[in-house]
Amino acid sequence: MTSSPQRAIGSSAALAQALEQASALANINRPVLVLGERGTGKELIAERLHYLSPRWDQAFVSLNCATISEDLMESELFGHEPGAFTGAQKIHHGRFERADGGSLFLDELGAMSTRLQEKLLRVIEYGEFERLGGHKTLKVDVRLIAATNADLKNMAAKGEFRADLLDRLAFDVIPTPPLRERKEDIEELADYFAMRMSIELGWESFAGFSDKAMEALKQHAWPGNIRELKNCIERSVFRQGETNEPLENIIIDPFPHSANTEEKVAEKTDKQPAIDTQHTELVKTSNQQIDFKQRLNQLEKALLIQALEQNQQSQKQAAKALSLSYDQIRGLMKKHLK
Secondary structure, three states: OOOOOOOOOOOOHHHHHHHHHHHHHOOOOOOEEEEOOOOOOHHHHHHHHHHOOOOOOOOEEEEEOOOOOHHHHHHHHHOEOOOOOOOOOOOEOOHHHHOOOOEEEEEOHHHOOHHHHHHHHHHHHHOEEOOEOOOOOEEOOOEEEEEEOOOHHHHHHOOOOOHHHHHHHOOOEEEOOOHHHOHHHHHHHHHHHHHHHHHHOOOOOOOOEOHHHHHHHHHOOOOOHHHHHHHHHHHHHHHHOOOOOOEOOOOOOOOOOOOOHHHHHHOOOOOOOOOOOHHHHHHHHOOOOOOHHHHHHHHHHHHHHHHHHHOOOOHHHHHHHOOOOHHHHHHHHHHHOO
16 A cells, blocks of 8 residues: 655646546546646646545556666566576566556656657556566556656657657646646745744744745746745745744745856857856855865756756757767766756
8 A cells, every 4th residue: 555645735726627637537547648847746646646546555656767777767667587687686576566456657758768668558558568588478457647848749740759659648638737827826835835844843833924025936937846946945944044033035046146147147048058157256266275076066967957947858958958968968867866
């Protein structure tokens, strides 16, 4: 049996529509595709589909396809037999076996290779697969829920995603609304994250937000959506410290800014991320000792995040913008964004 699902926070019409659609689809034993930007709560929708279904008391298993290599992903999905590759000494049960009778949530599906897409299609159509290095056909009963922020229709038109797999996955599609389309939920979400952070820090209470702080929260575009809001609230609460005064200072961006940061951002091109020169300026002007490796890591991470944001989180396009190979950018993501 799996743990309880996360609670959906908010009362906006946009959120209610997504939740109602998930509730209606929960009892239909078909694959569902959840679409949305990063940080919009796609896993929350997937959990709702599972916990409101007849499979609620069986396993809910998830896998982020963007965080592991193709070879490892094949083993994680389908398992492997002893001797399948160097170091494979015993049977490994993949996510499909572990989700048998329940639901499997595949996040960032657009990052999956076409070779694995073919194997995935076979499982969806026939419920059959073989472990890596094995010859025995295994049968499972798994409901597949997939999610992505990629444009799969466009990828299919370009041959980058199997059109037949997309057809099978998209029995129905649930869009998760970005936070900018549900701004009436920001206050409730902010209060929830702030109170949770206060409890985690061992404080007796949270005094709420000032009008100025709440207005700042509602005016921000939140490109990182709920995940960005959560980080912002927790950071702001922590930095203010325990007090009986309402929170006044909202720290959306924790990175130090030089005076002409906004001018530099405006000069960026769509394809080539601009290098944030605040670190190099520190090298030029500071007489203090500098941790070169730490600064280099900071700059590397900033470039990676910048490239992903400019290319709608497409790792392929971000790699091209940074003149890196796909394997190189995957390595950077594991290093900085895991």
